Amino acid sequence: MKDNNVNEPKKRASLVEIVNMTMIEDKTTGKVLVLNKTKNWPGLTFPGGHVEPGEPFYESAVREVKEETGLEVKNLVSRGVVHWANKENGERYLEYLYSTLDFSGTLIKETEEGTTFWMTFEELKKSTNLSPNFDMYLPIFENDKYIELYLDWNGVDWDSKRQYFISK
Numbered sequence: 001m002k003d004n005n006v007n008e009p010k011k012r013a014s015l016v017e018i019v020n021m022t023m024i025e026d027k028t029t030g031k032v033l034v035l036n037k038t039k040n041w042p043g044l045t046f047p048g049g050h051v052e053p054g055e056p057f058y059e060s061a062v063r064e065v066k067e068e069t070g071l072e073v074k075n076l077v078s079r080g081v082v083h084w085a086n087k088e089n090g091e092r093y094l095e096y097l098y099s100t101l102d103f104s105g106t107l108i109k110e111t112e113e114g115t116t117f118w119m120t121f122e123e124l125k126k127s128t129n130l131s132p133n134f135d136m137y138l139p140i141f142e143n144d145k146y147i148e149l150y151l152d153w154n155g156v157d158w159d160s161k162r163q164y165f166i167s168k
Contacts, residue, residue, distance in 0.1 A: 021048030
């Protein structure tokens, strides 16, 4: 017998696209590795990409760095998450951010994604060639106070009001 006083649970499942991004810093030079993407999201950004089905977030970040730069990374530090939420249809785009000082190998200067090179974080912040919306990610990489960047998204354009959440 159905209890009419009990509310049926809301449908909570939604389409989620999960990606990662990793800032690699060379502590000897103080520079960070950037990728000048030529395909999707053209412009300067950090290496990263999609999380494959069944793949841990951390391992996907390590894999993407290797694919896009040729470098092996370890001891990744979680920097937070960027959370785009489409309130129209419930879709979400989650980007897990990492950083590391621990890398080895030979840098591949050019891949199908674009070219890689080192520059200071200050040079990166001042660049007029940033990948779309990458400027909003930089404060999360720059200091340890933010744990999430939340953005309302209409599903079409990626311009949105930003809301940073601070670590307590």
